[in-house]
Structure formats: C-alpha cells, structure tokens
Amino acid sequence: ADDSRIGLVPGGPHPYFAAWDQAAKDAAKDFGLSGADYKVPQKWELSQQNQLLESMLSQGYNGFLIFPGDSVGTVSTVSEIVGNGAPVVTGAGCLKDPSEAAFCLGTDTGNSAYLGTQELLKILGPGKRIAHFTGFLVDPNTQLRIDAVAKAAKEGGATVVQVIADIDAPEPAEEKINAYLAAHAGEVDGIVTTAWVPAVVAANALRKIGDKRIKMVGIDHDEVVLKAIKDGFVSGTMLQNPYGQGYIGAFALDKLRKGCTVKADAPFKSNALTAKFIDSGTIYVAADKVDSYVDAMREKTKTLLASFGDTYLACP
Amino acid sequence: MTAIFEARGIEKSFPGVKALKGVSLTLDTHSIHALLGENGAGKSTLIKIVTGVQRPDAGTLLLDGRTVAFANPREAIAQRIGVVHQERNLIPRFSVAENIHLEQIAGHLTKPVDHAELNRQAARWLEMLGLDIDPRTPVSRLSVAQMQLVEIAKALSLRSRVLLLDEPTASLTSNETDRLFAFLKRLRDGGASLLFVSHKLEEVQEICDSVTVLRDGANACASRSMAGMGRQDIVRLMIGRAESESPRRDGAAKARQAPVALRLRGVETALGHRAIDLEVKEGEILGLYGLVGAGRTELARCIIGQSAITAGTVEVAGRPARIRDVAEAIHRHRIGYVSEDRKGNGLVLAHSVLDNAGIAVWRALSGRFGFLTNGRVRAAVAPFIDKLEVKTPSLSQTVGLLSGGNQQKISVAKWLAAGVKILIVDEPSVGIDIKTKAYLHDLLRELASAGTAVIVITSDMPEMIALADRIAVMDGYRLNGEIQNSGVYETMSEAIMGLIHRTEAAA
C-alpha cells in the first residue's frame, strides 16, 4: 500500500546483500510502496543490528525483512517489532522456532551445504577425502553446515579429514587455508567451502598452487570464485538468490500490512531452525552455467512470485 | 664581574596559588649566586621560568641586557642556559651516557648517534664527578644519589654560561658534595654564572658570593653580596626571625635502659647484607650512616619485608618475627618506613594530600563493611599536617603540585598519623627548609621520647649528629661499628669517617 515503508536489514556490511539494495528499489516501484530501503548495520554485531532496527521502528518503518544477526538472539527483537505492529519476514537466514516472524525466505544453509558436498562427491567419486572450510563458530549455522557436510560425506562414502572454522575474515582465512594446503595438499582430494570468505580465499589458493587435482565446490557469487570456475580451478559453486529474497520479501511484507495473513496450511518446508521455511532457490553452478546463472535466478524469482500470494497468503 | 642575566618583576600564578609576586634577580659572571627561601617560596618556579619550562604572567628576562622570552626549554638551551631541576628528569631506559648527552643529540637531527663516542665523553664527566658507574648502565638502575649526579653531569656537559642548580646536593653525601663544589668553583673562575639553591646553609656559605632570598613569592632581598652575612642574617631573611637552637635530647640515657624494640642478629639478606647485628630500644633514635651505596636503604627494605632475609633472626619487641610483606610489618608489627624516594614510592603523586596522608590508617579507621568517609580521615591526619606546617591550598590538592619540601612533609605526616612503634626514616630532610627541618627533628625527638623506636638513615652528617643517640656506620652491605653520639660535630664526624674507612684500609 502507499503507506508501507519496508526496511531491508542484513546482519552487517557484506557483499552478499548488495542485491537487496536493488531489490528494494525495484519493489518500491513495482508494488507502489511509499518506501523500501536497504539499511546496513555498521558492523556484524547483534547489538548494532538491534539498535538500527529500534531506530527504524522509531522512524516509522512498518515492515521488515531481516537477516537475523543471531537465530535465537534476534527472536526477542523481532517480537518487539511485531508487537509494535510491523510485520517481519526473515531473509537469507532464519530464526529458530518459535518466533513471531511471518516466515523465513532463504536458503536452507544446511541443505545447501549438503547439496554442495553431494555435487563435489559426484565429481570425485566414492572413497575420497575432503576438507571443509567454514565461518564463525558463534554462528549456529556453522554447526548445521558442519553436520550437513559430514552427513553428505558419510552417505557418499567419503571422509571429512579436516574442518577449518572461524575464518570469516580474509587474513586468517588466507593464513590457515594456505597453511593447510601447504602441509596437506597431498592428503586431500576435494574441498567444500560453506562461507563467502573461505570460498574466495580457497579459490585463490588453488589457483596459486595451480593444482587442478583437488576439486572444490564453493558458495555464493563472488567474482573470484566465478572466475576460478571458468578457469577450471573450482568445479562449481552453490548460489543463493539474494535479489529474490529482497524483492519477494518486500512484496510479502506489503501484503501482510494490507491485512493478508499467512495461510495456516501453506506448503512451508522445514529446516533445522524453522517449520515456516520458503526456499528462495539454490542452484549449483558449474563452468557451463557461469554466464547464465543470473537469468536462471531471475526465472526462479519470477515463478516464485507468480504463485506466492496464492500459495502462502490469505488476503481479504 | 658583570651582570649577564637579569629577571625583573616576575609574576606567576597557579590555580589557587600566587607563586611569584614581582621577583627580581641579577646574575653576574664569575659568581655563584644563592637562591634561598622556605619550601614553597617559589624558588623552583622562578628557575622554571628562567629556563623556559613555564611562562611568566608578567615581568621581563634580560640576557646580556637584551630582553628574551623562552617559549620552551630548547630556546633556553640554545642560549646556553643550563639547569639541574629539583625533580629528576631522566629517561629511565636510556643509558647514563645518552641521558647526559641528550641535548647534544637533539641538536643534530640528521647525524646518526655514535654510542661509543657518547660513552667515551660521558665517562669523562662521570669521572670528574667521582661517579664510578659504567656509562652504558640504564639510569633506571641507579640509586637516587647516582641519578642526581648524572643529572648534574648532564647540565655540566652543556658548558653553559648560566647554570641553574635547584637543590643539586639534596641527596648527596659530603664526599660527593665536596667534589661538586670544587668543580663549580672552577666553572665560576672560568667565567660562568651559577645559581645555587639549597636548604643546607653551610653549603651556601661555603661557596656562594651573593644571595637572593624569597619569602612567600616575593623578594626578601635581591642579589645582595654574601660578604658580611652570617647564618643568622640569612635565616632571618628567610623566615623572618632567628633560628632557635633546639637542645640536645637527654632521653638518650633513659633509652639505654628501655626494652629492645627491634633486634637483628646475624642477619643476611637476599640483597647481599652479611652479618648484620643491630638493635634499637624503645625511645631511642638510632642513626644509620654510610656513603651512597652502602646498603642502608636496602637493609630497611629487608626489615619491612620487601626483600627476603635469608639468615639470622629478627626480633620485634622481644619476640622473633618473620615479616613476609610490608602490610604485615605495618599492621602486625607496627613498623613504618619513610622512603627516600618520595616521587617513586613515597607518595601517590596523582592523589590528594588527604589520601596520601591517610593511606596507612584507612584500614584502622574504617568501620563496618569497610565504611570510611573523608571526614574521618581528615580528623585523623589534619593535626599532623598542621604540625608540619604543610603549605597547601586545601587537603584535596594534588600532592604532585606541591613544592618539593611540602611533599616530603606529607610523606612524614603519613607515618605520624599511623602511630607506629618503630619508624625507619630514610633521608627525612631531603629538600626540607631549615624551619621545617627543625620541626621535623623536634617531632622525631618527641616521638622517641614518647617511646617510639626511630631509625634515621641520613647522609647529612650535621643532621645525623644533631639527631641520633647512637650512630651505626655501614659500608659495603656490612656494619662497620657503632658509636654513642656525643653531639660534638668535630669529634663525631672524625669517628664516623674513621669507621667508614676502616674497611677501606683493611681491603
């Protein structure tokens, strides 16, 4: 409606969310919102995000797409926001049930890691050894990813020989991943990365040692990773759909403000965190699709949007 | 003799204090000029203004008849005005040599420092002052007296035309002082102009040609010739009346029968003392004399539990005592120690007068849940602060802002308030003016008469002879012997020096 002011708030500054900015602008135009803004906490800090959200509420924003800074810690903030009459949808990451968020629109982090590992094993064949590079341990998703990779490896008859975590910053990531490859390159056949920075750094590291024997599956759409795929140093990457999250999230929030409600019998999926999960799309991109993945994502967004209202919302 | 430097009508205020009220002073070539006054009279402030450390509120400075204004110490140094400040101003981790020549280094911005050359040059200055230390030693490892000599060497190395010395001899013994004076006289004869601040009037009379006296920030006399001035004349100018000789104590005889308060037997320490046998009786004042580096301060530190006693026995009030830390010494055995290094560890300079004077009694004064108010502390310490005539705008003044002498009074007042049974006083009158010194001596005597055992460590021979009942002489971390004090300066000083040189002769 014309009085909807939607805020799109990630957990902190990160290139992944850049697409939300465009999505917000497009949504405001396409759906006739009075405003949709992408606002970024200055740091990846729960308290900073909370403060930003509180401030936006004071400024009159009345619908929020939020990437929860913490899947449990943000529950309380969300319920405060909802208590003030502003609907909340979580995007890219979910809140742990129970929460007052309408639903979660994102990538199933665990499943994505699971699928990515499967893709890797498809390339490697059975009985191989893989390493897993991932992000901060304080992020509960990290544990989900570790478990998912382990599960896929077990099913595929591979062994996870090493997990390196807490490398969401480029410097330690570079140091640890390189050190690992320097010492153990011969003892590992594949690498799966489930966080942005490790994917970038590992792609560069493989390029550096020029070893195409080790196969790698990355995550997200960083240019370095995409280029490494083209050049053959990385086999593929698990892409998510940030633009779709932002665009559809804004659409749904506007509807919710107009009096729509979430259907009780909607075909939500469930993941490790919530039973109200909607998959915004995950695709595996290998060298053949590097140039066309954007179209694929657009397509996915379009189909999701077309049926979204009917599938998930009950409108007066 | 011609005037080289002149200060006219200098004024300077600090928050709450008017430190200088129109002070004038003229320095001549070929002369040593004394600047005298009580603690807080404004001597150091005047020196700081002359050397560009502080700016005057009013008044003019003339060098060679031309008006000068120094915006910072560098400009004064450039005009060859050197200074030894009252406070130690050395870079603790730099070597002795580099400290001495820091001004030189600051003069050549691009020339790499030649440490070997600096060491060679510094060695010469050290030798001239009779300081037997390696120029490569970091100054943080020196004793107070050694630092003072380094600071003097630093000023001398500039070969200044005007040299201001603010209590350079405060922590020196007569030996070093004599050496220094010989040197200063040579400088004077070479044409330099020297300003000398001291509270030891014997020294002033020995080497000064003219004198300026300050009283409460104003001239009591400006640049008068010393000729014909007696000690009493100077004293009258300084404090407005003549000095009253305090009579020697007669308590000494009584004390001889009193019970022993502290006894050391065959004590050896981790710091290197050997075979120390020493006792002090209640009501007795024991003097501990020795040259710089004799180990007296160190012995005191071992007694109060700061360093370990490795052999022998210590008895306090007749009972064997093992003192493990200073808190135990103070609270259980009631032994207090007035440190010689008041800036380093005698006072908490950043805290108020009240907090410093009361620190040793907080525990005793605090009530339930450790409750303690300023009022209660003030009631306990104010009498002593008054008695010592501490000059401070208020009890909440920061101690670091007081004049040197007044700081020293606070560090003594602290122990008076604590009411200890054994008091060790290390160089008590460093930097204290004669009036206060007399008070302090009276006070120590009074304390002793009331039954406190007092150990006085001092390198000031006249003070030692005026104060002590009995004098123990230390050298090289051993006790050389003891003598009863007869109070007659000549015989006593001879006897003491005899004891000191006994080992040297033997060695």
Add this chain to the structure above:
Amino acid sequence: MSPAALPAAGPDGALARLLRADWFGPGLVTLAAMALIGALSPSFLSPLNLQILALAIAVNALIAFSQMIIIAIGQMNLSVGAIGGLSAITFGGLMDAFGLPAPLAAGAALLVGLLCGALNGLFIVWTGISAFVITLASLSIYKGINLGVTRAEPFYGIAEGVKAFGQALVLGPLPWLAVPTILVALGLSFMLARLPIGRFVLAVGGNAHAAELSGVSVGPTVVFAHALSGMLAALAGILLVARLQIGQPTIGDDWLILSFAAPVIGGAVLAGGHVSVAATLFGTAIVAIITQALVLFNIDPFLVQIVLGALILAAVGLNRLREARLAATRRGAAR
C-alpha cells in the same frame, strides 16, 4: 633493537649480553616451536609451508611495527586497522576504478596512510586529548569512509603485476612480499637505535617531560611517530591486497589485537619507551607458528581457541621465566 637493552656495568661476556637481549626469549621460543612442530610433522618445514609462514609474518609484522612505534611513544593507535583498510581500498580502488598503474596507486595508498596517521598525531598534539580517544574517533571516521566508498563490496580489478608480486619468490621459500617487511625492519632498527628521531621517539615514550626539558621537540616527534605508524599500516594494507588478490574492504577489521600482541610478546612496555624490532618480529612469528600448528595438527575447530590461548600464555610465560631467572642472578651478583 634498542640499545636500551645494552648491558650494564659488570664483567659479563657476550653470552650474558645475549641472554639479556629482548629478542632472545621470543627468538628461542620461535626456534623451539619450529623444531618441535617440525619433528612432529615434517611437512611443516617444507619449502611451501615456510613460504606460507613467511607470507603471514611479512604482513603481520608490518601491522605489529605500526603499533609498536606508537607503543614506543607511550600511546596507543586504535586506528591501525582502519588506516590499513582505507589504504588497501585506495590501492585497489585506484587500480580498479581509475585504471591507475600499480606503483602510482601504491604511492597514493601510502600517502593516504601517512596522512591519516599524521592527522591522528596532529590532533593529539594540538588538543592534548589522549591518543586513545582521538584514534578511537578516527578509527570510526576512516572505517566509515571505507564503507561509504566501497559499500562493503571488494575491488576486484587488481593489476596482474600486483597479483604476481603477491605470489612470486625471491629465493628459496622467501617470497617477494617479505622484502618490503625486511627493509622496514632493518630501517626501523637503525632508526630506533641510531637516528636522533628514533631516540626522540623512545625518549618521549620513556619520559616525555624529561625529553622536553632536554630540548627534544615532543610535539613533532609524536606527529612523526603517528605518520610513520600510518604509513606502515598502509604498507601492510597494500601487501595484503597483493596477497589476497582483491581489495577487500574488511581488511584491517581485526588487526587491533594482533598489532598489540606481537610487540607485547616481544617485551614492549605498554607505558612506552621500550620496544624492540627483532623481538616484535619474533612475537609475530610465534603467533603465526601457533596459528599454523593448530591447522597442521587438525585440532577440533571448537577447541582451537582454547589451545591458541594456552599456547600464547605458554610462550609469554616461558619468556617471563627467563627474565625472572636473569633478574635473580643479577641481584645475586650485585654483591
């Protein structure tokens, strides 16, 4: 190494002097750690691994030096990371967006670092407000500019020459990236030990008032130290861009702790006046070796932090033990 660590009086030989040197303890710990880890896991001493180690040390040492020079004047610089980050994106941005040749871009980035540092110093001297507060504010400003310019997105268009430089080797396992660091280390040692400005820095840190009284210009010295610190941080940022091959806006975000840890492990006195280039270098090496060892021995990621903390404690504890021994023997010899 500062000659403050020069031996004192006494008839002691070269060995005693060595024992007393600041870098000796950390150096010993470094060697012992390398020998131990090398014995347990031979691949640790492989050329490739040594090269990785050298790369990590090369950048981290510059970060540590950048802080060390400020510790030397008895202050803190909380904005090292922010300056490094800003310089890094300047370097990357000029190449990516304006197609500037790498040397020019690097020069500009160094200038940005120098300027940022000098501004810190000027403000501290001019206002007399503690460096902590000023650099805290400027940390926010510099980091904010970084975010404002990049919108948190990296610059990818790094010149090929820079990328090649980031991976090239000089000799054996010694990477080219380490060369600027080695030069800086040598220059800093010489400056701190022999050049008047270096001595001023240490004098101001040891006792600013005394230095002022001795004719040292305290203000300019402080500004100089901060400008130098900014430039070293910038250099670290530039090298990091070469190493990471992208102009990450997050560069510098977590330099702060590291920048203090290495000098302090190397025996720097936080109160000022005493730092050692060699010891800081070894401090950096110790942290890098520990980090690598944790990866090498495949420590459970949930245990990594505990082990890291314990090892740092062990390293400084060992060094401390040596110092205590030394002090004890010195006291014994005093008499």
Add this chain to the structure above:
Amino acid sequence: MTIDEAPAGAPARAARSRREPRPGFWLTNEFGLLALILLFGLLFATLANGFLSPFNLFALGRTAAVNIVIGLSMMAVIVTGGLNLAVGAIGVSAAMACGYGVETLGLPWPLGLLGGLGLGAALGFVNGWTVVRTGLHSFIITLATMSIFFGAMIFLTRAESFRQLPPAFAAFGRAKLGGTVSPLLLVTIAVMLALVYLYRFTALGREMLAAGARPEAAELSGIRVGRVFVLCHVLSGLLAGVAALMLVARNGAAIPSMAGQLGQDWLLPAFLGPVLGGTLLNGGKVSVIGTALGALLVTMLTSGLLLLQLGEFWIQSFLGLLLLLAVLIDKARRSYLARRNLA
C-alpha cells in the same frame, strides 16, 4: 603514644586554613559530558524525527544501560593501570552458565543468576591471580584468557543457545516503566550506586585507587597490592556477568554470539565509557558517573545519527566526527574556564 595530642591550637587552624573548595565543578569531566549530552540531545530533538518518541527513549535507555555496565566492568580493571580484554568472553561465559543452570539443570532462576555471576567473578579471579602471579601485563594475560574462556564456552555449548528461560526474563528486558524507562536502567543505577559507595566510602575502594596509581607507594604504605589487584579483576568479572545477564534479559535467551567472536564486540563500549568519562588509562583514577555519562553520550550519538538517516554506509564516519567534535567542544570549554579562573 602521644601522636594524638596535637598542639592545642592546631585543630582550630586546620578548620580555618582548609575550607575545601570544590575543585571547580564546572571544570569536571562529568559536567562537560552532561553539557554535551544536553547539547546533542537538544540538537537531535529538533533535527531528528522520533528522537523523543517514547519507544526511542526506551530503546536508548536500554542500550545505554547495558553499555554502562560493560564500561564499568572495564573501569574496574583500568583502575589498576591494566585492562581486561576478556570482558566479553567472561560475560558470555557467565550468561551461558546461567542459561545452562536454568535450562539444563533446572535450577530456579535466582540460583541460575547467582551461578552466572559467580562464574564471572571466578573467571575474573583467574585473570587477576595470573596477572599478579606472573607479573605479566594484564593485556597479554587477558588476551590469552579471552581465547581460552571463549573457546571453552563454545566447546562446551557447541554454540547452542539457551532459550528455555522463565518468561519473566524476557518480560523484564522488554518491560517499560512509565512508558519509557527500562527496568534494566534501574539495575544499572543500582550497580553505579554500589560502585560509588565502594570507591568513595570504603577502605578497599581507596586501596584500589592508591594501588593503581602507584603500586610501589601503596605497597610501602601497607596495602597488599597483589590482593587488591586480584579483587579488581574479580569485580570486573562480576560486572561483566551483570552486563551479560542484562543482555540475556534483553534478548530473552543466553546466546553465544551476544558479544561477537571472542567477545570482542564488547571492547569498544567497554573502553568508550571509562575513557570519555575521565578514567585514567594508567590507573588510579575512576569516575563511575563519568563512565555512565560517557556511555550514554555515545549511545545517544549513535541513536541520533541513525534517526537522521544520513547515507547509510557513512554513519560510522559521522559518528567518529561527532565524537571528535564532542571532545573538542569539551576541550574548548575547559581551556576557556581555566583562563577565566586565573584572570
């Protein structure tokens, strides 16, 4: 002992010569901060929409309440001339211990709270004891223990949150007294009062200050410096625990990420308050009120800037500039007053 028998005239003179003038209230840090808070408050109230809205004031107070206690926790160690990098790690550990006690062990919540605080104090003790025993700088010790405490917490909890807490917890964090005041603010005020009492009116508090300002002098005056320093660290740990439990109430759960990786997110608020409030980093001087005002000022600046909606990525720059501006204004005020006082 005759020490008490001062000369008859002395006490009278003491009273006369020392009318303790309050050393320029207008010159104090606290007044400066208060003036700045009013100044910027007024500015934001006129420029920023919604600054004075009840919800914003409520949120502001609640954020400030936690930041103040975090600042006080750091202040307790800065007194010794050291610092405590492990405040965040201790805080999270305390919160998780409380959550574990209540959720897993099923303890009644007051016991859970006590358990959390107890662990905070105990970890503080570990820090203090290690610092005093080894003689190493607290920087390096707490750097290491930060890793160790946090690592142990992550290892034991596997980064899982505790959220089955009594609803009273979350209700407390969200309650509004009189529409705008968070009860967390009251907790903070209680903590401040206790600390003011400690530093002003107890022997222990004074000993902490004296020992921090000059350990050598304090030692020679009979203060057991080592013991006092350990107590400072214990106090710091305890306060970190209090801050963490306040955050538990605010978040309605005990979560391992509430202070960020290694608890480092707390470091900035931990230092900002004390430093702006006039606590000397080399020890010996504290200001409880100043720390609180400092934390409040920063929280307010952040809130005001967010409301002003300046370019979203530039906010941090503006915050830095405002901070700089604030200290400059304060500096100008001080030199102005100092000049006038002397004239």
